[in-house]
Amino acid sequence: MAEYNSLELIRLQKIEELKSEGIEPYPTRANRTHTAAQAITLFTETEQDGPESQPVITLAGRIRGIRSMGKLTFAHIEDGSGRIQLFLRINEIGAEALAFFDKMMDIGDFMEAEGKLMRTKTGEITLHVARFSLLAKSISPLPADKDVTQEDGSVIRYAALEGIELRARQRYADLAVNPEVRETFRKRAKIISSLRRFLDNHDFLEVETPILQPIYGGANARPFTTFHNQLKQQLYLRISFELYLKRLLVGNLERVYEIGRDFRNEGVSFKHNPEFTQLEFYWAYADYLQVMDLTEQMISYTAKEVTGSYKVTYQGKELDFSPPWKRIEMRQGILDVTGIDIYAHSQATDLEAAIRAKGYHPPANTTRGKLIDYLVGEFLEPTLIQPTFIYDYPRDISPLAKSKPGDPLTVERFEGYAAGFELCNAFTELNDPLDQEQRFIEMGRDYTAEDEELNLLDEDYLRAMRYGMPPNGGFGMGVDRLTMLLTNKHSIREVLLFPHLRSEEQSGSDSTGN
RNA sequence: GGGCGCGUAGCUCAAUGGCAGAGCAGCGGCCUUUUAAGCCGUUUGUUGAGAGUUCGAGCCUCUCCGCGCUCACCA
Numbered sequence: 001m002a003e004y005n006s007l008e009l010i011r012l013q014k015i016e017e018l019k020s021e022g023i024e025p026y027p028t029r030a031n032r033t034h035t036a037a038q039a040i041t042l043f044t045e046t047e048q049d050g051p052e053s054q055p056v057i058t059l060a061g062r063i064r065g066i067r068s069m070g071k072l073t074f075a076h077i078e079d080g081s082g083r084i085q086l087f088l089r090i091n092e093i094g095a096e097a098l099a100f101f102d103k104m105m106d107i108g109d110f111m112e113a114e115g116k117l118m119r120t121k122t123g124e125i126t127l128h129v130a131r132f133s134l135l136a137k138s139i140s141p142l143p144a145d146k147d148v149t150q151e152d153g154s155v156i157r158y159a160a161l162e163g164i165e166l167r168a169r170q171r172y173a174d175l176a177v178n179p180e181v182r183e184t185f186r187k188r189a190k191i192i193s194s195l196r197r198f199l200d201n202h203d204f205l206e207v208e209t210p211i212l213q214p215i216y217g218g219a220n221a222r223p224f225t226t227f228h229n230q231l232k233q234q235l236y237l238r239i240s241f242e243l244y245l246k247r248l249l250v251g252n253l254e255r256v257y258e259i260g261r262d263f264r265n266e267g268v269s270f271k272h273n274p275e276f277t278q279l280e281f282y283w284a285y286a287d288y289l290q291v292m293d294l295t296e297q298m299i300s301y302t303a304k305e306v307t308g309s310y311k312v313t314y315q316g317k318e319l320d321f322s323p324p325w326k327r328i329e330m331r332q333g334i335l336d337v338t339g340i341d342i343y344a345h346s347q348a349t350d351l352e353a354a355i356r357a358k359g360y361h362p363p364a365n366t367t368r369g370k371l372i373d374y375l376v377g378e379f380l381e382p383t384l385i386q387p388t389f390i391y392d393y394p395r396d397i398s399p400l401a402k403s404k405p406g407d408p409l410t411v412e413r414f415e416g417y418a419a420g421f422e423l424c425n426a427f428t429e430l431n432d433p434l435d436q437e438q439r440f441i442e443m444g445r446d447y448t449a450e451d452e453e454l455n456l457l458d459e460d461y462l463r464a465m466r467y468g469m470p471p472n473g474g475f476g477m478g479v480d481r482l483t484m485l486l487t488n489k490h491s492i493r494e495v496l497l498f499p500h501l502r503s504e505e506q507s508g509s510d511s512t513g514n
Numbered sequence: 515g516g517g518c519g520c521g522u523a524g525c526u527c528a529a530u531g532g533c534a535g536a537g538c539a540g541c542g543g544c545c546u547u548u549u550a551a552g553c554c555g556u557u558u559g560u561u562g563a564g565a566g567u568u569c570g571a572g573c574c575u576c577u578c579c580g581c582g583c584u585c586a587c588c589a
Contacts, residue, residue, distance in 0.1 A: 006558055007524055007540055069552090070545040089546065107539080121547045141539065143525050165581045166525095177525095220589050266588040267515085373589050397589045425589095502580065 004139075011139045014104055018137070025137040030112050032060040037081035043117040043125050051118060059084060059127055060112040060135060062176070068102050074126075075101075077111065085126040086113050092130050101132065108138030142177055168499050187306050188483045188495055192259060194305040195279055195479070198298045204255040204281055209244035211237060211261065215458050218242030218400065221264040224274075237263035241280045242400065242474065246429060247464045249284050249472055257281035259479065270491040271421060274500050277479040284470040288412045288428040291473035292389055295416060295424060296323035299387070299482065306486050314419050314488050317385055325387040325416070330376065333390055337379045342372055342394075346409060368409075369397030384417035393427075399439040401427035402471075416477075418485055424477035431472065433465035 004012060018025045034042065034057045046054060061077035061084075071090040076083050090098050092115075105111065113132040120126050143166075167174040167181075174181050196206065214233065216223045218240030226235050241258045248256045262278045283291065300310050300321040310322040328336075335341050338358060345351035348368040355362045355371065362374045372394045380390065391414035395403060401411035413427035430436050440457050483495040493499040 005524060010540070065549070067548050067551055068545090069548065072546045072548085074548045074551085076549075085549075087547075091546080120549090122549075124547095124549075126547090141524050168581095222588085264588070267586080269588085270583085272588065370589070377589090393589090 007141050008139050011106060011137065014106075015137055015139075018104065018134070023134065025134060027133070027135060030060050030135050031058050032079075032112060033058045035059075035081035036061060036077070036079050036084035039084060039117060039127065040082075040125050043119075046117075047119065051116070054116040054118070056114060056116055056130070057127070058112055058114045059086075061110065062138075063105060063107050063109050063111060066102075066105070066107060071098070073098065073101060075105075077113070085120070085124050086129050086132075087118065087120065087126045088129045088132070092128070093132075097132075105134065106138060106141075108140075108142040110135040110138075143173055165501070168493050169501060171497055184487050184489065184495065185497060187487050190306045191302055191483055191486060192277075192479060194302040195298065196259065198301050199257045199281060202255070202294070204257045204283075205253055207245070207248060207253070207256050207258055208260070209238075209241055209258060211263075213238050213244075215460075217458050217461070219262075219264075220397075221266055224263050224265050239264050240476065241278065242476070243458055243461045245280055245282045246469065246472075246474070247461065249282055250464045250467050250469050254284040254470070255281070268500060270493075271481065271484075273480065273492050273496055276492070278476060279479050280474065280476040282429065282472055282474045284472045286473040287471070288391070288414055288426055288473050291426045291428075291475050292327070292391070292414055293323075295389075295426065295475060296321075296325045296387070299416075299423075302482070303486055312486055312488070314485050315490060317419065319386060319418055319485065321387050321418075325389055327389045327391060327414075330372070330380075330390050330392050333380045334372070334375050337383060338375055340375065342375070367396050369394035373397055381417060381422070382420045385420055387416065387418045387423075389414045389416055396442070398427065399443045400430050400436075402430045402432075403435075421481065423481055423485070424475060426473065426475040429469075429472050429474045431465065431469040433462055433469075436465055437462055 015025045036059060039057060039059055042057070043054075059077065059079070061079035063075055064078045064083065065076040067074040073088045075086045075088070077086060078084075088098060088101055093101075111132055111134050113127055113129045115128045115130040118126055118128045167178075171181075175185075200206070212226070212228075212235045214235060216236040216239050218238075219242070221239045223236040223239050226237065227233070228235055239262055241260065241262070245256050245258060257280065259277065259279050261275050263275050264272075265274065266272060268274065283294070286294075300323050303312055303321040304310055311318055311320045313319075331341065331343055338355075338360075340351075340354050340358065342351065345354050346368070348366065348371060351368055351371050352362055352364070352366075355375070360378070362371050376390065384390070391412075392404060392410050393401070393413040393415075395401075395409055395411050398411045398413050401413045404410045404412050411427060413425075415422055415426075416424040430439065437457075440462075480492050480495055484490070484492060487495060489495050
């Protein structure tokens with residue numbers, strides 16, 4: 001049962017009074033004829049015809065502010081298009097209706113109002129209300145109860161909902177009072193539709209592949225597990241789309257992509273959520289260089305569509321997504337920032353010694369690839385503010401990428417970076433079933449038996465490959481991360497409507513935690 | 515999981531170990547062009563939960579819950 005505070009109890013009392021007067025606090029239908037934005041456009045077009053010729057219109061929205069002045073009352077309502085002022089005067093609506101408005105209507109209520117548009121003394125386009133009615137009574141007060149529109153159109157909010165936790169837990173209230181949050185999620189939708197349009201225009205076919213998978217793979221992460229009761233089958237929530245999308249290349253679908261949810265049972269941080277939106281595409285007869293070209297086209301196209309420019313400001317820095325992006329060979333990039341030439345150290349032990357000789361502290365007893373990855377993450381990645389491709393990765397941390405001809409330790413792989421973090425990951429895909437089987441086995445050898453990150457050997461994937469897979473380039477990108485960049489948000493929680501949060505059930509009610 | 519920090523009214527925030535407060539919202543008045551309307555009056559609390567130290571705890575100690583930052587993990 002809900003427990004009501006004193007403000008809510010007063011509104012519940014009002015609901016009872018409404019009902020006793022035969023007024024439905026939650027009527028079934030509304031009769032809106034115009035949105036707030038349409039009304040303002042309409043008035044600017046018809047104002048010169050004089051007040052008498054103004055049409056009678058009906059607006060609907062949520063009450064955001066009330067200023068009662070005795071025999072007249074001003075209010076603002078807000079709908080999906082914006083905000084508009086209402087003017088209620090005793091001359092038109094009568095003493096009884098005005099008293100009803102002042103007594104029974106609250107900030108947060110939905111209402112509709114009928115009347116003609118006018119302009120007030122201060123010049124604001126306003127609905128001169130002849131009739132109004134309640135559409136939905138609000139019981140809990142909205143967290144932001146005061147705000148004001150400036151002359152330049154910006155809105156200053158007082159006592160706004162600001163706690164990040166509360167905003168994420170009660171996103172509905174956050175959205176209701178913070179228009180810029182609504183704008184962030186409109187941009188997010190636009191990002192996804194732009195990516196989709198770009199790929200559709202390049203003859204990619206959008207597909208959907210299983211989220212519930214008997215074997216997970218395609219990335220190195222711990223999965224969520226679940227169970228199918230009737231089949232008595234252990235299943236995993238996918239950690240990537242890769243292996244299913246590449247099966248489709250075997251089936252002669254030459255260009256495929258999927259935008260959907262991945263699930264990784266890992267730590268949560270400002271850039272990691274347990275479920276996140278991923279874009280992957282696979283492109284037959286292309287290699288990683290062509291994928292690089294397409295990537296910078298796709299992301300710059302999306303940036304332009306969403307923000308109107310190739311240049312965006314992120315956390316105070318201007319990022320320029322105009323193609324071409326800077327391209328740095330990994331060996332050279334590491335050499336530049338650390339002075340270590342990874343090609344001079346083909347064994348993990350040599351490389352580790354070389355790193356320690358520089359006074360750094362790499363992970364001990366690991367593979368050459370993981371040492372290189374440490375160097376990239378620690379020294380190179382933070383320097384990559386402008387969009388940059390790092391290319392040619394070590395083979396042993398890239399089990400699904402194709403070797404670079406003539407270089408057995410290196411694969412044709414690149415990652416795209418911006419603002420100092422990884423945005424996307426792509427390679428010339430391994431299409432040799434015998435090599436792939438060998439890689440899976442090698443991967444298995446790098447991990448202990450209990451290691452959940454183990455890439456389970458996917459026999460069906462190898463069977464598909466044996467039918468023949470065309471040479472191809474593949475690509476994966478975190479859509480949430482791109483959204484952070486294009487909406488200037490530091491935390492992934494700001495670009496997810498309902499980010500993962502711990503349960504609040506025990507909060508403040510029980511000290512035992514049970 | 516480790517480290518650091520935070521949690522006070524519906525919202526935003528104050529309060530040397532010594533009577534828990536302000537603004538907004540709410541409630542009662544006045545007010546026929548306001549827009550953070552204004553003026554007068556007024557209500558609102560298990561200070562996240564529990565235990566301890568103390569004559570006395572919002573403040574100090576411990577445990578727990580939640581959140582933030584950060585490190586690790588996430589190639």
